[in-house]
Amino acid sequence: MFKGFKLTRKLENTLMLVFTLIFLGYISMSPDMNLESLKGVLIIGITVGIIYGLVAVGISLIYTGLDVVNFSHGEFFMLGAFTGLTVYNFLIDGELIYAIFPDAYGWVGYVIGLFFAFVIMGLFGVLIERVFLRPLTKKGGGYTVAGMGIIICGFGLSVVLLNLAYIIWNPTAHPFHADLGLPINIGGVTLPMTYLWMLVTGFTVAGALYFFLNKTKMGLGVRAVAHSKVISNLVGINVPLYISIIFGIACALAGLAGTLVGPTYQVVVYMGYIILLKAFASAVVGGFGSLPGAIVGGFTVGLFETSCAFFISGSHKDAYAFLLMIVVLLIKPTGFFGVQVKMKA
Amino acid sequence: MLKIKNLVSGYGSVQILNGANMKVDNQSIVALLGGNGTGKSTILKACSGIIRTWKGSINFNGEDIQNLPPHNIVEKGLVQVTQGKDVFPAMTVLENLRLGGFTLKSKQTLNDNIEKVFNYFPRLNERKSQLAATLSGGELQMLCIGRGLMSNPKMIMLDEPSAALAPQIVLDIFKNINKIRKDGLTVLVVEQNVRMALLLADYGYVIKDGVINVEGESKKLMYDESVKDSYLGGGGTTANV
Numbered sequence: 001m002f003k004g005f006k007l008t009r010k011l012e013n014t015l016m017l018v019f020t021l022i023f024l025g026y027i028s029m030s031p032d033m034n035l036e037s038l039k040g041v042l043i044i045g046i047t048v049g050i051i052y053g054l055v056a057v058g059i060s061l062i063y064t065g066l067d068v069v070n071f072s073h074g075e076f077f078m079l080g081a082f083t084g085l086t087v088y089n090f091l092i093d094g095e096l097i098y099a100i101f102p103d104a105y106g107w108v109g110y111v112i113g114l115f116f117a118f119v120i121m122g123l124f125g126v127l128i129e130r131v132f133l134r135p136l137t138k139k140g141g142g143y144t145v146a147g148m149g150i151i152i153c154g155f156g157l158s159v160v161l162l163n164l165a166y167i168i169w170n171p172t173a174h175p176f177h178a179d180l181g182l183p184i185n186i187g188g189v190t191l192p193m194t195y196l197w198m199l200v201t202g203f204t205v206a207g208a209l210y211f212f213l214n215k216t217k218m219g220l221g222v223r224a225v226a227h228s229k230v231i232s233n234l235v236g237i238n239v240p241l242y243i244s245i246i247f248g249i250a251c252a253l254a255g256l257a258g259t260l261v262g263p264t265y266q267v268v269v270y271m272g273y274i275i276l277l278k279a280f281a282s283a284v285v286g287g288f289g290s291l292p293g294a295i296v297g298g299f300t301v302g303l304f305e306t307s308c309a310f311f312i313s314g315s316h317k318d319a320y321a322f323l324l325m326i327v328v329l330l331i332k333p334t335g336f337f338g339v340q341v342k343m344k345a
Numbered sequence: 346m347l348k349i350k351n352l353v354s355g356y357g358s359v360q361i362l363n364g365a366n367m368k369v370d371n372q373s374i375v376a377l378l379g380g381n382g383t384g385k386s387t388i389l390k391a392c393s394g395i396i397r398t399w400k401g402s403i404n405f406n407g408e409d410i411q412n413l414p415p416h417n418i419v420e421k422g423l424v425q426v427t428q429g430k431d432v433f434p435a436m437t438v439l440e441n442l443r444l445g446g447f448t449l450k451s452k453q454t455l456n457d458n459i460e461k462v463f464n465y466f467p468r469l470n471e472r473k474s475q476l477a478a479t480l481s482g483g484e485l486q487m488l489c490i491g492r493g494l495m496s497n498p499k500m501i502m503l504d505e506p507s508a509a510l511a512p513q514i515v516l517d518i519f520k521n522i523n524k525i526r527k528d529g530l531t532v533l534v535v536e537q538n539v540r541m542a543l544l545l546a547d548y549g550y551v552i553k554d555g556v557i558n559v560e561g562e563s564k565k566l567m568y569d570e571s572v573k574d575s576y577l578g579g580g581g582t583t584a585n586v
Contacts, residue, residue, distance in 0.1 A: 217447070224444050227433050233395055234427060236419030236448035236496055 012332045019327060023304075030311035039189050041307050047195045049302025050202030054257040055279035056286065056294035057209065058250030064226035064289050065246035066133070071154035073254055074276025075161035076125060080117040080255025081262040081271065082169055085176050088113035092179075106179030113178075114201065114259050121255025122248040129247040132157060134240070158272075165269045178263035194263040201260055205253065206295055213291070222246055274318060278305075281325040287335030296336055300324070346371045346500055346531045347392070347423070351401035354391045361387045363555040364401065369500070374522070374532045376546035376563060378539050378572075384555045385535045389502050393425040394418045406499065420448050422499035426492070428508050429485035434478035438469055441477050441488055445495030454497070462491035465521050483514035490521070500531035507538040519545050543567045 027033065055077055062070040091097045091109040101108045136150045180193035213219040224232045225242040232239050257275075265271070278301060283289075286297025301321045308320040328335060347369040355361040361384045369375045379385045390396045391411070392403055398411035405423050413421075433441055442462060446455045463470040466487040472480060477488060486506055493501045506522065507515040519541060526532050536542035543549055543563040551559040551572055559572055566572050 217443075220440060220444060221447060223436065224433055224447075227435065228431070230395060231427060231431050231433065232444075233415035234393060234419070234425050235444050235492065236416045236424075237444075238414070238416045240414075 015331045016328075019331060027307055027311040032311055036188060037310065039187060041310050042303070043186070043189055043191060043199075044195070045303035045306035046299060047198045047202075047302070048306060049282075049299035050206065050295075051198060051257050051261055051298070052275075052279050052282040052301050053295040053298025054202060054205065054253045055275055056282040056298050057206070057291055058253045059276075059279055059283050060289055060291055060294040061222075061226070061246050061250045063283075065222075065243055066137070066150070068150045068154070069280070070250070071151065071276065072128075072157035072161060073250070073279070074272030074274075075158050075165075076121055076251045076254040076272075077258040077261075077275050078267075078269065078272035079124070079161060079165060080121045080258030081176075081267045082165060082174075082258075083120050083255060084110075084113040084117040084259025085174060085262055085267050087116040088176070088178065106181065110178050110180060110197070110263075114256060117255040117259040118252045121258075122252030124255075125251025126244045126248040128157065128251075129244055133247075162269060162272070169267075169269065171269050173266040173268045176262040176265075176267050180263070192264070194260075198260045198264070201256070205256060209249075209253075209291075218245070222249075278318075278321045281321040283335075284325050285328045285335055287337035290335070290337040293335055293337030300336075346406060347533065348404040349388065349392070349401070350404070352388065352391060352398060352403065353400035354387060354396055354398050356387075356396065360399070361555050362391070365552065365555065365557050367550055367557060369531060369533050370548075372526060372529060372531055373548060374526050374534060374546045376542040376549040377533060377535045377552060378537075378542060378549060379552035380537075383552045385552055386504055387555075388552070389425050389504055389533075389535060392418075392423065392502060395425075416448065419496055419498075422497070423502070424493045424496060424498040424500070425502045426489050426504065426506070428504055428506075429482055429489050429510075432477040432480075432485055432488055432492070435476065437474050437476055438480070438488060439473045441492055442469075442495055445492030448496050455495075458495050458497065462494055465494070465524065466491055482510055483518070486510060486514075486518055487521075490518070490525075494525065494530075498530065500533065501525070503532065503534045505535055505537060507536060507541060515541060539572070540567075 055073065058076075059070060059073055062068070062073070088109050091112060092105070097105045097109055132153060133150055136153055178194060180197065183190050183192045184196065185191070211219075213223060221232070221237050221242050222245065224235070224237060225239055225246065229239050232242070258271075261271075261275075279298070282297035282301045283294050284297070285300050286293030286295070301324055304324045305317065305320045308323075309317040347367070349365060349367040351364045351366060352362050353360065353364055365384070365388060367375075367377070367388070377385055377388065387396070391398050392405075394410070394413055394415035394417075401411070402409055403411040405418075405421060408421065410418055410421060410423070433444065436444070439459070442459050443455065446458055449455050449458070463473075468484055469487055469491055472484065477485070480488060490501075490503070490506065493503075503522070506518050510518070515538065522532055522534065523545060534542055534546065543566055546563045549561065549563045549566040550557050551566070559566065559569060561569065
């Protein structure tokens with residue numbers, strides 16, 4: 001019956017709007033609906049969203065750079081959280097940090113933990129890419145043919161990294177007692193400091209990434225390699241080096257997000273896979289391969305998930321992200337920003 | 346300037362070039378002609394390092410450059426200019442040009458070179474902040490050539506600069522190629538538009554089945570019977586077969 005039936009752009013957008021209105025109407029009828037709870041949901045949703053966004057940007061970056069979905073990305077998130085936790089605990093257990101920063105030892109230690117998670121995960125990502133992924137793509141003449149092997153390699157890596165973390169940190173949940181101070185009150189919403197850190201750091205890093213990609217020479221190279229490896233070669237870009245840089249940045253972002261999430265929850269060996277799936281859903285919602293799309297998708301998934309969990313039912317929290325993904329794929333298969341710039345001629 | 350000796354190469358396990366020999370003199374325009382699938386573009390790709398050289402040697406300015414990484418070849422001053430559709434469509438004209446000068450170290454040289462390109466192609470200056478995707482076919486070709494000139498090359502290799510363009514624009518682009526040569530660059534141009542290419546070039550090579558079949562001064566080639574039959578639409582050829 002629907003043979004030859006195709007959604008136009010306008011119809012897609014209208015359907016998306018109708019879905020949004022139905023959804024908003026539904027949650028506004030919830031008995032829990034009032035201004036206070038709405039403000040809370042908005043802030044928590046955006047906070048969770050920026051974390052999904054940071055991980056999704058990494059997935060999108062690797063997708064544009066290597067033409068594969070990195071299924072071990074969640075493990076970098078988990079290892080980043082452990083790196084941050086380990087560095088933080090190491091600093092707090094020592095005497096030095098109390099001597100230098102008697103009043104602010106908590107957040108100084110946390111910042112150092114974030115920094116180490118970022119840098120160590122970045123370097124670790126480059127190492128993984130050089131040692132495990134590069135030989136797979138060598139055969140196709142260097143990143144022109146990636147194919148199935150590298151996807152399976154991603155799954156394998158995920159299992160290996162998980163077990164590595166299992167050996168080092170054992171499977172029990174580690175509490176991350178970041179001493180960041182008392183919760184603060186923003187516009188009537190009491191927000192734990194960890195959430196504020198997520199918001200501020202997340203937005204700063206997203207902004208820095210935007211600046212890096214659009215205003216620096218290296219960022220220009222990254223965008224060029226993401227579009228076409230052959231043309232990048234011809235203009236004199238060292239493509240293998242840039243592939244490593246792309247992988248490193250993506251893993252560094254995941255590691256940073258891990259340390260940001262750590263204090264709000266616990267650090268567990270298994271925390272990686274659910275964030276991978278949700279970030280994947282965010283990337284799809286925003287438009288796969290688009291970096292602004294990944295951030296916007298992260299916000300959308302975060303807000304949708306939080307509001308559903310609060311207003312509808314909290315027991316199915318993890319399912320909502322995928323519900324949204326399915327709806328977006330049905331109505332607007334390209335995602336929000338997924339339209340590639342087409343050549344005129 | 347560029348000497349290719351017994352070049353054997355191909356894609357995957359398919360051999361395309363079966364020992365091609367070529368020579369491009371300093372500050373000359375050389376045309377490389379041939380039908381579809383004869384290995385014209387393969388020679389360029391081997392020269393710019395995108396595909397591996399299996400056998401033989403490629404010598405540029407006295408140095409063997411076969412199987413060097415592509416970015417090193419660009420740094421040495423040998424740049425391949427792709428067909429017009431191979432730009433970065435989601436970037437502006439200016440960003441595309443900046444990418445062409447990616448190997449340059451100083452910002453001053455980069456800006457000077459952008460000025461130089463705008464002198465050759467004033468149309469690009471008018472459209473410098475537009476996305477490359479919005480350019481017309483002729484402007485895209487100009488952008489590709491301009492991008493090739495950005496890295497201060499000693500020699501550029503053009504891959505079918507006339508492909509899918511109106512005759513008037515082809516003429517304009519070929520005039521500019523001549524101007525580029527007069528400014529001291531060496532040009533190797535791969536073409537299917539044989540008549541135009543031979544009018545422009547000093548010397549021509551005709552490639553067939555991965556080897557150089559005919560070569561000679563372009564004026565002689567234009568009246569060469571075998572070239573005429575094969576590539577200039579020899580008229581009676583098919584009837585004779």
